[in-house]
Amino acid sequence: MNYDSLRIAKGAVVCAEADLRGDVTVGASTIIHPKVRIFAYAGPIVIGDGCLIEEQTVIINRGDMSDEDLAKFMKETETRPPQTRGGRNAPLRSLQVQTNYVCGKQQGETLHIGSYNVFEVGTHVESLKIGSNNVFESKCKLGQQVTVGDGCVVSVFCVLDKEDHLDNMTVVYGPGNQRRKQQDKPMPQTQQLEFLAKVLPNFHNLKKSNVSPSPEPIGKK
Amino acid sequence: MTECEVNYTCACGKCMPLIHLFFCKYCVTLRCPKCVSHEVDSYYCPHCLENIPSAEAKSMKNKCQSCLECPNCTNILQVRSAQVPMVRREAGKVKGFGQFKKVYYLQCSFCFWTTRDVNQPDKAASNGPWIEPQVEDTWMIGIINYYRHLIQKEKVEMEKRKRQRRGSFLGSLGISDKLLPFSKLARSSFSMNLTGSGQFDENVLNNFTPVEPKEETEPADEKYYTNPGEPYHYASIASRINQPSNEVYYACDLKPNCTHLMVKRSQRCRECEHNLSKPEFNPSSIKFKIHQIALRFVPRFRIVKMASLTSGEFSKVQFSLTNPTEYNLPVELLPLPDSHFFYSKLTTEIQLPSKELVLAARDDTAQYDTESAIQDFDDDPEIVVARRMNKLTFVINVKPLVSSGDVTMGFQLKYKYKAMTPSIRPEEQKDPEDVNVMPCVTVVLGSI
Ligand SMILES: [Zn+2]
Ligand SMILES: [Zn+2]
Ligand SMILES: [Zn+2]
Ligand SMILES: [Zn+2]
Ligand SMILES: [Zn+2]
Numbered sequence: 001m002n003y004d005s006l007r008i009a010k011g012a013v014v015c016a017e018a019d020l021r022g023d024v025t026v027g028a029s030t031i032i033h034p035k036v037r038i039f040a041y042a043g044p045i046v047i048g049d050g051c052l053i054e055e056q057t058v059i060i061n062r063g064d065m066s067d068e069d070l071a072k073f074m075k076e077t078e079t080r081p082p083q084t085r086g087g088r089n090a091p092l093r094s095l096q097v098q099t100n101y102v103c104g105k106q107q108g109e110t111l112h113i114g115s116y117n118v119f120e121v122g123t124h125v126e127s128l129k130i131g132s133n134n135v136f137e138s139k140c141k142l143g144q145q146v147t148v149g150d151g152c153v154v155s156v157f158c159v160l161d162k163e164d165h166l167d168n169m170t171v172v173y174g175p176g177n178q179r180r181k182q183q184d185k186p187m188p189q190t191q192q193l194e195f196l197a198k199v200l201p202n203f204h205n206l207k208k209s210n211v212s213p214s215p216e217p218i219g220k221k
Numbered sequence: 222m223t224e225c226e227v228n229y230t231c232a233c234g235k236c237m238p239l240i241h242l243f244f245c246k247y248c249v250t251l252r253c254p255k256c257v258s259h260e261v262d263s264y265y266c267p268h269c270l271e272n273i274p275s276a277e278a279k280s281m282k283n284k285c286q287s288c289l290e291c292p293n294c295t296n297i298l299q300v301r302s303a304q305v306p307m308v309r310r311e312a313g314k315v316k317g318f319g320q321f322k323k324v325y326y327l328q329c330s331f332c333f334w335t336t337r338d339v340n341q342p343d344k345a346a347s348n349g350p351w352i353e354p355q356v357e358d359t360w361m362i363g364i365i366n367y368y369r370h371l372i373q374k375e376k377v378e379m380e381k382r383k384r385q386r387r388g389s390f391l392g393s394l395g396i397s398d399k400l401l402p403f404s405k406l407a408r409s410s411f412s413m414n415l416t417g418s419g420q421f422d423e424n425v426l427n428n429f430t431p432v433e434p435k436e437e438t439e440p441a442d443e444k445y446y447t448n449p450g451e452p453y454h455y456a457s458i459a460s461r462i463n464q465p466s467n468e469v470y471y472a473c474d475l476k477p478n479c480t481h482l483m484v485k486r487s488q489r490c491r492e493c494e495h496n497l498s499k500p501e502f503n504p505s506s507i508k509f510k511i512h513q514i515a516l517r518f519v520p521r522f523r524i525v526k527m528a529s530l531t532s533g534e535f536s537k538v539q540f541s542l543t544n545p546t547e548y549n550l551p552v553e554l555l556p557l558p559d560s561h562f563f564y565s566k567l568t569t570e571i572q573l574p575s576k577e578l579v580l581a582a583r584d585d586t587a588q589y590d591t592e593s594a595i596q597d598f599d600d601d602p603e604i605v606v607a608r609r610m611n612k613l614t615f616v617i618n619v620k621p622l623v624s625s626g627d628v629t630m631g632f633q634l635k636y637k638y639k640a641m642t643p644s645i646r647p648e649e650q651k652d653p654e655d656v657n658v659m660p661c662v663t664v665v666l667g668s669i
Contacts, residue, residue, distance in 0.1 A: 153333055173332040174294055180472070181453040183338050 005104070008209040009049075013197050016205035019077060022061075022103030025211075027051070027115065031196045034204060037077055041065060041101060043108030048115035048132065052189055052196070056122045061111040062144055065101070073101045114150070116188045131168070135186045151185030227522055229515065230661040231256055234562060239522075242515035243497045245490040249638055249656045251515055257488040257497055264482045265504035268297050272504050273482060284479035289351055291329035292460050292475035298327040300347050301335070327351060327477060339473050351477060355466070367429045373421035487511075517545050520552055520580060520634065522662050525606075525614050530669050532624040535572070537616040538666065544580035544611040550636055551577045554617075555659075557631035563663045569630045572618040574604045583611040621669060628666040635659045 008014050009028040018032045022040030026032065027049035035055045038045060042063020053059070062070065076099040114132035119125065120140075127142040131150035136142070140154045143161035148154075152166045155173035166172065169181050200206075228236035231253035243252040264278040265271060266285035273281070289298045302325050306318035324343035328335040336351070337343070344351070456469045469475055487499040499511040521543040528536035544550045554573040557564055579598050600608070607614040621628045637655040 155331060171333050178294070178332070178457070179453070180293060180332060180334070182333050183335070186333075 006207070007211045008207055009211045010209045011197075012209055013200050014207040014209075015200060016207055018207070020207070029193060029197065031193055031200065033057075033200075039073075039077075039101075039103050040111070041073075041103045042106045043110050045111045045113070047113045048117070050116045050188070050190070050193060051113065051119070052117075052193060053119045054121045054123075057119045057125070058123070059111070059113070059119070059125045061108065061128070062126045063106060063108045069101065073099060076101075118186075118189055133185045133188065151182070153182070153186060224665070225524055225527075225667050226665045227524065228663045229519070230561070230563075230663065236563070236663055239515050239519060242519075243488060243490075244513050244515040244518040245493065245495065245497060246513060246518075247493045247495050248490060249658055251519065251660055252490055252497065254488075256491055258491055259486050259488055262485040262487050262500065263502060263504070264484055266480055267483045268480050270504045272502070278482055281479075281482075283482045285482060286352075286479060288480040289327060289477040290463075290480050291332060291334050292463060292469075292478055293334045293457070294329060294332045295463065295478070296329050296331040297480070298329050298334075298336075298477055300325055301328045302347070303343070305343070334475075336477065339475055341476075352479070358466075361466075363429070367425060370421040370425045374423075374426065377421065518638070519658070519660060520544055520550065520636065522634070522664075524664070524666070527666065528619075530619065530621050530628055530666065532621045532669065535618040535620045538619050539606055539614055539616055541612050541614045542578065542580055544583055544613075546583060548582050548639075550580040550582070552580055553577050553635040555633040555635055557633055557661060557663075561631065561661055563629070563631050563661070567629055567631055568621060568623045568626065569628055569666075570620045570622060571630050571632070573632055574601075574615060574617070576601060576604070578605070578613060578615060580613050581608065581611050619666065623669075625669060627668045629664065630666065631661065631663040633659050633661050 005023050006020055007025040009026060009030075011028040012026045012030045012032070014020070014026055014030075014032040015034040015036075017034035018036040018038070020026075020032075020036075020038045023044035024038050024040050025044065025046045027047055029049055030047055030051040030053070032038070032053045033055045036053050037058045037060070038047075038053075039058075039060045041061055042065065043061045045059060045061050047053075047059075058074065060070075065073070077097055109128055111128050113125075113130045114134075116133045117130060118135045120136060120138040122139045123136045124141040125136070126144040127146045127148060128144065129147040130142075131148055131152075133150050134148055134152045134154075136154050137156045137158075139157045141159045141161065142148065142154065143164075145163035146160045146166070147164075148166045149168040149170070151169045153171045153173075154160065154166075155171070158172045158174075158177050160166075160172065160177065167181075169183070169185060171180050171182050172178070173180075227238065229239050229242055229251060230236050231242060232248075232250045233253060233256050235253045235255060237253055241254060243254075243257055244250075245252050261275070264273045264275055264283070266273065266288055268288040269285060271285070271287075273285070290296065291298055302323055304321040305324055307320055307322050309316045309319050322345075324345065325347045326336045326341070326343045454471055454473075456472045456475055460472075460475055461469050463478055464476065467474070467476060485500045485502075485504065488497045489495065490497055496511045497513045498509060500506070501508045501510055523541050523543070524538070525541045526539040528538050530536055530538075542552060556573065557567065581598070598605075598608070603616075605613065605615050617630075619628070619630060636658055638658045639655060
């Protein structure tokens with residue numbers, strides 16, 4: 001079994017300083033910033049096309065990992081030793097902190113993330129099913145029991161940790177997680193994606209893409 | 222577990238934390254917010270910080286017309302632009318799309334509510350108009366009219382009564398005016414405006430019919446019991462309360478709200494009528510022209526380190542006193558007078574320092590001085606724990622007398638304040654004279 005099968009589609013920009021472990025698939029023209037952690041611990045993670053994943057976001061297929069273990073795992077992977085053997089040819093593995101929680105061992109349920117989602121700085125996602133065109137604002141948190149439809153917005157610092165389903169076009173906002181429905185789905189961030197795809201490679205080492213875009217868009221079941 | 226708290230006693234007997242109190246230099250006493258009269262200085266919009274004259278504020282119903290709030294979450298709405306194709310029509314039929322044109326709508330950046338959500342048409346200009354001028358509802362006009370006549374009638378009756386006992390009760394009108402929370406000038410203009418012409422019509426007063434309360438309300442529609450709810454279709458109670466005149470039921474009927482104005486207040490001592498606090502006029506300024514808050518005049522007493530309290534045993538609790546004045550301040554701690562209302566609630570026996578504690582002067586530059594002269598205060602090491610700039614930490618021995626419940630203590634501070642006696646003629650200006658200030662302090666040390 002391949003424990004570290006990272007598949008990055010052509011056109012995706014994944015910074016080398018992002019920490020992707022286990023069976024992770026990244027769709028075309030998705031941007032993954034440095035310091036993002038995507039851990040396919042209990043099963044594979046599939047991310048669709050055109051997603052924007054900003055710094056310090058955590059996406060984890062958690063499985064039956066306990067809260068304590070999760071906190072420990074997060075703490076261990078939070079800081080990284082400085083990149084001593086810098087340069088383009090440094091093997092990716094040397095960037096990863098060794099922890100006891102090995103990703104990719106279990107073959108549990110797959111975590112699906114659709115296309116054109118925006119994960120702003122510091123989002124924490126455990127949710128196993130996320131649709132398309134959603135915006136997750138800074139520091140919001142989605143628990144394992146949450147499923148998200150299309151065109152939803154989870155506002156800054158909203159924590160959804162109970163069993164829940166966000167219908168299409170739901171907006172969650174405010175300290176009491178108030179909800180409302182919006183009429184138009186959030187605008188796709190195409191301009192921003194194009195800009196980042198141009199700019200990021202100038203300042204960061206990238207993980208090489210190894211999959212040509214499949215005829216069927218990745219991220220759809 | 223009750224919270225620890227330190228309260229100072231106002232001249233009226235009310236106890237509250239020092240930060241809420243004022244200090245009247247002229248009466249040389251503490252004043253609580255209930256003992257000062259609050260006057261409205263100016264109205265301003267908290268968002269655009271524009272100053273609004275009081276007459277205008279009243280005619281705008283104390284709302285800023287240019288800053289609009291989200292009806293959902295009360296954040297300020299922002300103008301967004303969008304490109305939409307112009308539709309070419311011929312004889313009412315769509316004949317294809319022409320050039321793009323720029324349109325504007327409002328959006329809440331927090332909950333993403335937009336004016337498009339409620340089908341409010343987009344505007345061609347970025348400045349709106351976003352709200353239609355409100356048509357005054359006849360029912361409301363009726364009520365306002367009724368009150369206008371009622372006030373007039375009362376005024377005339379009061380005038381009549383005053384004439385009957387002329388000389389003996391000159392101030393009767395003045396008293397009723399004082400109930401209004403405005404400055405003297407505003408007070409008179411307020412009553413002038415409300416009363417209008419000075420005439421009243423007995424017919425209006427007699428023909429007014431108040432709303433009749435209903436014994437029974439209509440039964441709810443059957444569908445509410447059987448159909449699954451659609452909570453997003455209805456406006457939340459909070460949003461409905463935010464626009465009472467609109468009487469919204471469905472979320473799609475919500476309209477942007479105007480931002481409520483805020484006031485800058487000044488405080489005046491009720492006894493001597495001196496200003497205790499007056500903010501600067503400019504709404505964006507946070508400074509004060511007059512700022513006699515107690516924190517700047519009265520030594521601040523704080524709990525530093527609690528000891529574990531046992532009933533019937535003395536333990537050393539550390540407290541601190543901070544000197545806000547610019548001169549050395551000898552402070553005496555006296556037992557709480559038995560006339561104080563808190564006296565009966567005391568549950569401890571305390572050993573107050575027998576000697577005067579001298580607080581060092583406040584010197585804002587001292588912390589930047591590396592080698593400032595260290596003054597010798599001849600402190601008793603048994604009582605004084607530490608000294609840092611104008612703060613003195615000391616111990617009081619506390620013996621709880623109860624085995625359970627709140628542990629409370631109280632004492633009276635005594636220090637001298639250099640009072641300036643105001644004088645009309647400058648040549649008669651006397652030297653500052655020392656006046657004893659003796660505020661009572663009550664402390665709750667938690668519970669055992
Ligand atoms: Zn008072
Ligand atoms: Zn305004
Ligand atoms: Zn404004
Ligand atoms: Zn809002
Ligand atoms: Zn006074």
